[in-house]
Amino acid sequence: xxxxNPPPPDPLTWIDGELTRLDREGRRRRLSTREGPQGPRIxxxxxxxxxxxxxxxxxxAADPRVVAAAVEAIRTEGWGSGASPLVLGRARSHLxxxxxxxxxxxxEAALVFPSxxxxxxxxxxxxxxxxxxxxxxxKNHASLLDGCRLSRADVRVYPHGDWQELDRLxxxxxxxxxxxxxxxxxxxxxxxxxxxEFVAVCEQHGAMLLIDExxxxxxxxxRGRGVAEALGVEHRxxxxxxxxxxxxxxxxxxxxxxxxxxxWLINAARPYIFSTASPAATVAxxxxxxxxxxxxxxRRETLLARAATLRQRLRDQGWNVGNSASQIVPLIVxxxxxxxxxxxxxxxxxxxxxxxxxxxVPEGEACLRISLTWAHTEEMIAQLVEALRQx
Ligand SMILES: Cc1ncc(COP(=O)(O)O)c(C=O)c1O
Numbered sequence: 001x002x003x004x005n006p007p008p009p010d011p012l013t014w015i016d017g018e019l020t021r022l023d024r025e026g027r028r029r030r031l032s033t034r035e036g037p038q039g040p041r042i043x044x045x046x047x048x049x050x051x052x053x054x055x056x057x058x059x060x061a062a063d064p065r066v067v068a069a070a071v072e073a074i075r076t077e078g079w080g081s082g083a084s085p086l087v088l089g090r091a092r093s094h095l096x097x098x099x100x101x102x103x104x105x106x107x108e109a110a111l112v113f114p115s116x117x118x119x120x121x122x123x124x125x126x127x128x129x130x131x132x133x134x135x136x137x138x139k140n141h142a143s144l145l146d147g148c149r150l151s152r153a154d155v156r157v158y159p160h161g162d163w164q165e166l167d168r169l170x171x172x173x174x175x176x177x178x179x180x181x182x183x184x185x186x187x188x189x190x191x192x193x194x195x196x197e198f199v200a201v202c203e204q205h206g207a208m209l210l211i212d213e214x215x216x217x218x219x220x221x222x223r224g225r226g227v228a229e230a231l232g233v234e235h236r237x238x239x240x241x242x243x244x245x246x247x248x249x250x251x252x253x254x255x256x257x258x259x260x261x262x263x264w265l266i267n268a269a270r271p272y273i274f275s276t277a278s279p280a281a282t283v284a285x286x287x288x289x290x291x292x293x294x295x296x297x298x299r300r301e302t303l304l305a306r307a308a309t310l311r312q313r314l315r316d317q318g319w320n321v322g323n324s325a326s327q328i329v330p331l332i333v334x335x336x337x338x339x340x341x342x343x344x345x346x347x348x349x350x351x352x353x354x355x356x357x358x359x360x361v362p363e364g365e366a367c368l369r370i371s372l373t374w375a376h377t378e379e380m381i382a383q384l385v386e387a388l389r390q391x
Pocket of ligand 1 (some may be wrong): 115187
């Protein structure tokens with residue numbers, strides 16, 4: 001017997017309409033695939049490109065010592081961790097890395113999360129809840145913003161880096177607990193938060209301060225602890241988050257602070273409690289990278305010096321690099337279509353610089369985002385500058 005009923009309506013057709021809209025607006029994101037290891041020169045979709053899009057700032061993602069640590073951990077602890085940390089997914093490698101991170105950061109304790117995103121979102125939502133207030137920079141990373149929303153606290157957005165407005169907002173906020181959250185090094189603008197002022201304002205109002213050092217760990221500060229260390233205030237920031245996935249060349253995130261904070265997160269941070277622990281190998285690899293951050297400060301010193309030179313050369317060429325003060329150098333072009341076209345034109349010249357579009361940046365602030373790493377040679381940087389000149 002044949003079925004004469006019409007097929008049921010497809011509830012997902014709206015997605016095609018949305019994708020067409022993204023295409024029309026030049027905002028559709030598409031994946032390329034890298035062959036071989038991460039590095040300053042990569043092969044993507046068959047093209048060899050000098051890569052100015054990676055967060056592997058110290059060139060450690062494919063370093064033989066980091067790879068060897070991962071391989072050794074796989075041999076001794078296997079690959080998958082098999083369970084969440086509280087259900088014995090946590091292995092010796094996690095314990096050791098947490099000890100090393102706490103020592104490296106000069107804090108009582110540390111906690112490793114499966115990703116930096118989970119560390120941010122989980123920590124914010126563990127520190128405030130309904131009836132509390134969370135104050136967040138307009139340009140904070142999505143993981144902090146999502147943490148604010150997840151917390152169901154009252155969310156107040158202050159203008160970028162504006163500690164005076166923050167001061168006013170805190171003075172008016174009567175909530176039981178107040179939490180201020182900010183990137184220390186903004187991931188798209190490459191600029192630094194005025195942490196000295198933020199610390200003072202938070203102390204004055206008795207508010208908690210959480211900073212995300214994702215792009216600064218290993219790069220800023222005399223010991224590589226981040227921007228808070230560079231500005232001499234790291235011991236006055238009660239909650240510091242970092243990632244293992246950028247300068248440490250691995251994957252994962254972490255929180256450092258006092259012992260009671262870490263104990264609270266073990267009990268209250270849902271992405272920590274309800275997610276499988278990261279494989280021991282990723283954690284062991286991050287541990288090896290951390291040793292290199294300690295032993296080879298010249299990597300971060302060289303990187304930051306080269307970034308300062310690059311920013312000056314680009315300014316001399318007439319580019320708007322905004323307030324970048326780091327290895328992340330945006331070329332702000334404003335128009336989405338132009339950012340995409342120029343990124344493609346650079347790719348045609350063998351240089352990969354991603355176009356960053358809204359909603360990742362605010363409307364009108366589309367840019368080409370250059371991530372400089374220690375592993376880029378002078379020749380590669382010269383190739384980038386020349387390709388940009390030709391645009
Ligand atoms: C500022 C910032 N925080 C957190 C994260 C999330 O880190 P992860 O990639 O380890 O999830 C990122 C990632 O891009 C980031 O840019």
